[in-house]
Amino acid sequence: MTLDHTRLSRQSGSPINVSFEFFPPKTDEMEATLWESIERLAPLNPNFVSVTYGAAGSTRERTHATVARIVKETHLKPAAHLTCVAASKEDVLDVVHSYREAGVRHIVALRGDPVDGLDARYVAHPKGFQQTCDLVEAIKKVGDFEVSVSAYPEKHPEASSLDADIDALQAKVDAGADRAITQFFFDNDVYMRFMDKVRARGITIPVVPGILPVLNFTQTAAFAEKTQTSIPAWLANRFEGLENDPKTRRLIAAACAAEQVLDLVDQGVNDFHFYTMNRADLVYAICHLLGLRAQK
Template sequence: MNSPLPTPHSALQFSVEFFPTATPEGLVKLRGVRDQLAALGPEFFSVTYGAGGSTRDRTLQIVREIRAAGLDAAPHLSCIGATEASIREHLAEFREVGAKRIVALRGDLPSGMADPGEFRYASELVAFIRRESGDEFRIEVAAYPEVHPQARSAASDLQAFLTKVRAGANSAITQYFYNADAYFRFVDEVRAAGVDIPIVPGIMPIASFSKLARFSESCGAEIPQWMRRRFEAYGDDAESIRAFGLDVVSQLCERLLAGGAPSLHFYTLNQANLTTALIERLQSK
């Protein structure tokens, strides 16, 4: 029997993100993580999609299980390497499992693949989904308060975002960041351009500074110097890193919510404990 959608403990609005696991053991663990986070009342769970559709079946399986548990699920869908026919197949699959929300992305070209397919930009994917499905799906797109690492300039990156919105996006989820001013400035620029969709900050809990530093280098997320120095001073003291990370990220979330952020989106890395600790702190305020 499907379990009912949990009721949030407070007015805090948030969503959480998973990635498809590679093993049956990982899927069993992810179910436990899902249940733990579901008890906190997320608005929805998003599930990522590998480069060129490499995790297609696993993404759909996780989305199907989330929906079967009575929860809202938002599959990611990237368009690099895709065709119109393949995107239609995905939309049909999403209908079949009852998904009503899609995170529409350009995505990365898989290693060794030279042909980007029939779509070059996420805005083209958004426009195609709207042509095929009307308002059937709520479409989330990505936003980059600190500028996409491949953008020619901040101005061109802003225009790319506005093009996605005008193609039919309902709301946006940002890349993670630790500089709240970057988020607020980005929102101000978007509003000045006449766009008023919700822009939800992406939040990355910090479990390991070394892993965070490597990942941030590749995706263009800035770690402020004062944070970096503090983390480096803790060395291999995992408990101090965890405690400091919780303080930094919870304070960031509080500032974002106080400044008008409509919700928060947690990049869980398929782990429940840090995200749970952060949400419980925020719900207790």
């Protein structure tokens, strides 16, 4: 792979844009780690930073507290996650209004995982939103929210086919979605083929690749299996024998993620959404390779 790295720098005018995902902390120690990561990444001037929302709204208060603090204490634009799971329409819209009152103007609207975990069957709340497109439409009626939704290059595990899953994405776009963010993937060809299908369908909103640096290969592989995300053999081979060598794992993780994003840039991709796992150093290094520099 040969790249003209000079074109990657914002200073040379290349429109490389990034966003970062965090999850709300459960302990004081995790809170400290989160805010250290936010402070480390904030100078890179991301488009937005998203904060996840636990299964069945289990992190509702912590998500709200985190995004409210981001609004008050940083220049960042937070995007609060919101799901349909285990809540009535009234309860979900109460959360939307509370975000609005806190100064949040961007919501990541998701159906959400089943209450009993990824292996369980999803059942909509009897008085709730049945699917994501219904939630998107309701959020748009509340006010001037930017709404991001999910997309699945290898299809959602519950979808009957990739085409059916793109139908679901189309419904979310028709309901008013402004952007899609993909499930993580490791094979760039999968993403590019997916984008060919999405654009052929006439979907024109940005579909931002979700990038997951592999901090722990065993955990990542287990989660990938549940989400039916493929792990290329070459990636597994790179982490082979490093189970008890975290320092080398971090170096390999940085190399793999850097190769992935630089290859996507070479194919014309300019926007990236990083699943940070509340850890900044690896993501910061990758962004540096993309040509991003801290803004003073």
